[in-house]
Amino acid sequence: MRSLIFELLVKRPFVAFSCVVATATIVSGATPRELRKLDSDLGEVGRHFKAGNYEVAAGSLTEIIETIHRWHEQDPEIASQLEARLQTIRRARGALEFQRQFVGPVSFYKPRNVDETLSAEFIDSEMSGMTPPNLKDAALPSADSMMSAPGSTSGSVTFASDVAPILSTRCGNCHINNSRGGFSMQTFTALMDSGFVEPGDSGVSLLVEVIESGDMPPGNNNSVPPSELAKLKQWIDSGANPGSARVTEVLTSLSTTAFEENSTPEEISAYRASLVRKNLQVALGNAAIRDHEGNSALVIGTLESSQLQEISDAVDRMALEIGKDLGISARRQTPFGKGRITVVALSSSYDYSEFRRMASIPSSGDLPVVWNRTGRDALIALKWNTGSPASLEEDQLRQWLTAPLASLAMATIGPDTPRWFAEGYGLSRWLNDRRIPESFRMELTRVAEETAGDAQNAARFLRGQLAAEQHQAAAARTVAIMKTTDSGRWRSLIQKLGKSEGFEASIQSVYGQDLQNLVKSIFSS
Numbered sequence: 001m002r003s004l005i006f007e008l009l010v011k012r013p014f015v016a017f018s019c020v021v022a023t024a025t026i027v028s029g030a031t032p033r034e035l036r037k038l039d040s041d042l043g044e045v046g047r048h049f050k051a052g053n054y055e056v057a058a059g060s061l062t063e064i065i066e067t068i069h070r071w072h073e074q075d076p077e078i079a080s081q082l083e084a085r086l087q088t089i090r091r092a093r094g095a096l097e098f099q100r101q102f103v104g105p106v107s108f109y110k111p112r113n114v115d116e117t118l119s120a121e122f123i124d125s126e127m128s129g130m131t132p133p134n135l136k137d138a139a140l141p142s143a144d145s146m147m148s149a150p151g152s153t154s155g156s157v158t159f160a161s162d163v164a165p166i167l168s169t170r171c172g173n174c175h176i177n178n179s180r181g182g183f184s185m186q187t188f189t190a191l192m193d194s195g196f197v198e199p200g201d202s203g204v205s206l207l208v209e210v211i212e213s214g215d216m217p218p219g220n221n222n223s224v225p226p227s228e229l230a231k232l233k234q235w236i237d238s239g240a241n242p243g244s245a246r247v248t249e250v251l252t253s254l255s256t257t258a259f260e261e262n263s264t265p266e267e268i269s270a271y272r273a274s275l276v277r278k279n280l281q282v283a284l285g286n287a288a289i290r291d292h293e294g295n296s297a298l299v300i301g302t303l304e305s306s307q308l309q310e311i312s313d314a315v316d317r318m319a320l321e322i323g324k325d326l327g328i329s330a331r332r333q334t335p336f337g338k339g340r341i342t343v344v345a346l347s348s349s350y351d352y353s354e355f356r357r358m359a360s361i362p363s364s365g366d367l368p369v370v371w372n373r374t375g376r377d378a379l380i381a382l383k384w385n386t387g388s389p390a391s392l393e394e395d396q397l398r399q400w401l402t403a404p405l406a407s408l409a410m411a412t413i414g415p416d417t418p419r420w421f422a423e424g425y426g427l428s429r430w431l432n433d434r435r436i437p438e439s440f441r442m443e444l445t446r447v448a449e450e451t452a453g454d455a456q457n458a459a460r461f462l463r464g465q466l467a468a469e470q471h472q473a474a475a476a477r478t479v480a481i482m483k484t485t486d487s488g489r490w491r492s493l494i495q496k497l498g499k500s501e502g503f504e505a506s507i508q509s510v511y512g513q514d515l516q517n518l519v520k521s522i523f524s525s
Contacts, residue, residue, distance in 0.1 A: 030071045034067075038068075038085065039085070041060060042088060042089075042092075044060055045064070048060065049092075054096060055101060057096060058096050058103050061096065062103050062104070064089065065103065065104065068082065079109050086109045089106060090106075090109070090215060093105065104206075105209065105213060157234045157235045158235075159235065159241065159243050159254070160242075160244065160254045161255070161259075161262075162235065163231065163235045164251040164252075164254040164258075165255040166224070167185055167191075167251055168251050168252045170224055170228070171216070172251070172252060174218075176251055186251065188247040188249075188254075189248055197240050198236070198240075199236065199240035200236070200240070201236070201237065202233040202237050207232070207236075208229070208232065208236065250416050253415040256376055257415040257500060260376075260415075263338070263339075265338045265339045268337065268338050268340075268376070269339035271339075271376060272339060272341065272342050272377055272378060272379070273300075276298070276300060276342040276377075280344070280355060283351065283354040283355045284302070284355070287302055290302070290308055291308065292308040292309045292311075292312045293312070294316045295316045295319070297319075297336075297340050297341045297343045297380075298340050298342050299312040299315065301345035301346045301347075302346050303345050303347055307345070311343060311401075314394065314397040314398070314401060315343060315401065315405065318401060318405050319335055319405065322335050322406050325429070326409060326413060327491060336412045337412035337413075341379055341380065341412075342377075342378070343379070343381075343382060344359075344381045345384055346381070352383040359372060359377070361381060368383040369381070369382050369403075371408045371426075373408060373412060378411070380404045380405065380408060382401075399433075399436065402433055403429065403430035404426060405426070406425055406426035407426030408422070408426075410425040413494065413497050413498050414498065414500055415500055416502060418503060420461070420462075420475045421475070421479060421503070424472075424476050424478055425483075427444070427476035427479075428479050431476060431480075444472075444476060445473075445477075447470060447473035448473035449477075450470075451473055451477075452474065452477060452523045452525075457523060458520040458523040459516070461474050461523070462515070462516060462519060474523075478522050481525065489511060493506055493507070496510065503515075
C-alpha cells in the first residue's frame with residue numbers, strides 16, 4: 001500500500017522537519033521551544049510512516065493535533081500563523097488514511113491553496129525518496145451519472161436513492177468494503193454510530209467537514225462534486241433519516257435495490273452500458289472500441305467484431321444454463337438481475353489493467369478474467385491473450401467464463417449477497433465442469449481442506465482475513481457443501497435471496513442458525 005501514496009509524497013511531502021523552525025513565526029499560543037518540539041514530533045510521524053509503523057504514526061499525529069487545539073484556545077489567530085504546519089498535518093492524515101489509520105482533523109482549520117503555502121524547504125525531506133506509481137491521471141467512475149440514472153428523483157432527498165449512492169461511490173472502497181481507520185459506514189446504523197453525522201446540522205457534521213476540507217475522499221481526482229455535497233447537506237439538515245431503508249442493509253445494496261426497483265430492464269442495461277463506455281474512454285483514450293449486444297450481455301472492447309460476437313454467443317448459452325441451475329424462470333431474458341451485464345474484452349495487458357483500476361475491480365493478481373458487482377454496475381473484464389487464435393473454441397471460452405458468469409449471476413440475485421458467496425458459487429460450478437483440468441480441481445480441493453483444518457479460519461474467512469488462495473478455496477468448499485448436503489434448503493435459500501429478503505436473514509430462516517455458526521459448522525465438517 002505504501003507505494004500507492006499519492007504524488008504529494010514527492011512534490012509536496014507531508015513531513016515537515018526542523019528546517020521550518022528557522023523561519024517560523026512566533027505564535028502567541030506557543031513558545032519557541034514548543035514549536036521546535038512540534039516540528040520534531042512531525043518528523044517522528046514521518047519516520048514512523050516510512051518504517052511502516054502506521055498505528056504509532058497515527059497516535060503521534062493525534063497528540064500533535066490535540067496540542068494545536070490547546071494553542072488555538074489561547075490564540076484563535078493561530079491558523080494563519082501555522083499554515084505550513086497545518087498543511088503538513090492535513091497531508092499526513094491523508095497518507096495515513098491509505099493505511100487504514102484515521103486521524104481526526106484540526107477542527108478550526110480551513111486550508112488555503114496548497115501550492116501557495118509551501119516553501120522549498122518542504123521538498124527536501126526524508127519522504128522525498130518515495131516515488132509514486134506511474135498511473136494515468138484519471139478519476140474513479142463519477143457519481144454524477146449515478147445521481148442522474150433511472151430511479152433518482154429531484155426535490156426531496158432520500159437516504160437509499162440519493163445519499164447511499166454518493167457514499168458508495170466516493171467512500172465505498174475505504175469505509176464500506178473496509179473499515180479504514182476504524183471508521184465504517186457500511187450500513188446506516190454504522191454511519192450514525194460513527195459520530196460523523198449530526199442530524200439536523202450539516203455545519204457541525206464531521207462528514208461534511210472532511211469533504212469540504214479536501215481531506216476525504218483521498219486522491220486528487222476523487223473530490224465530491226458540489227451537487228453531491230449539496231444533497232448530503234440537505235439530507236443531514238432535514239434530520240438524517242433512513243426513510244424506508246433498512247438500517248442494517250449495506251449501503252451499496254440499498255442504492256442498488258432502489259435503482260433496480262424503479263427502473264426498467266432497458267434503463268438498467270442502458271445505464272450499465274453508459275458507465276462502461278465512460279470508463280473505457282477515460283482508461284483507453286482514443287482507442288477504437290467495438291461492441292456486440294446479445295441477450296444477456298453487451299460485449300465491448302478492442303477486439304475484432306467477430307471475436308466479440310463469439311464471446312457474446314457463449315455468454316448467452318452459459319447464461320441459460322446458470323439461470324436453470326438457479327431456478328430462474330426461462331421467461332426472464334437474463335439471470336443477471338433485470339438488465340444486461342457488460343463484458344469488457346481487451347487485447348492489451350496495459351489497457352486491461354487501466355480499465356480494472358477505473359472500474360474499481362478488486363485486484364485478483366494476474367487472472368485474465370475478473371468480475372465485479374458494485375452498486376448498480378455488473379461487469380466482467382476479460383484479457384484476450386494475443387497469442388490465442390483469432391477464434392476461440394467453445395471449451396476455451398467456457399474455461400474462462402464459467403466462474404465469473406456464475407459468480408455475477410449469484411451476486412445479482414439479491415442486493416446484499418456477499419462476494420464470497422457469489423465467488424464460491426462460481427468456483428464450484430467451474431470445478432464441476434468436465435473441461436477443467438483435474439490438476440486445478442485437486443489443487444483447489446487441497447487448499448480448501450487445509451484451510452478448513454484450522455478452526456480459527458472460519459472467523460477469519462468471514463472477516464476477509466485469509467490469503468486470496470485460501471479465501472477462494474474456502475468459499476468454493478463452503479458453497480458446494482451448502483448446495484449438495486441439502487438441496488431443498490439450497491433451493492429455499494436461493495428463492496429467498498431472489499425476493500430480496502436479505503442474505504443473513506435468509507440464512508437464519510432456512511438453516512435455523514446465524515451465518516457465523518453455519519460457516520463454523522461447515523469448516524469443521
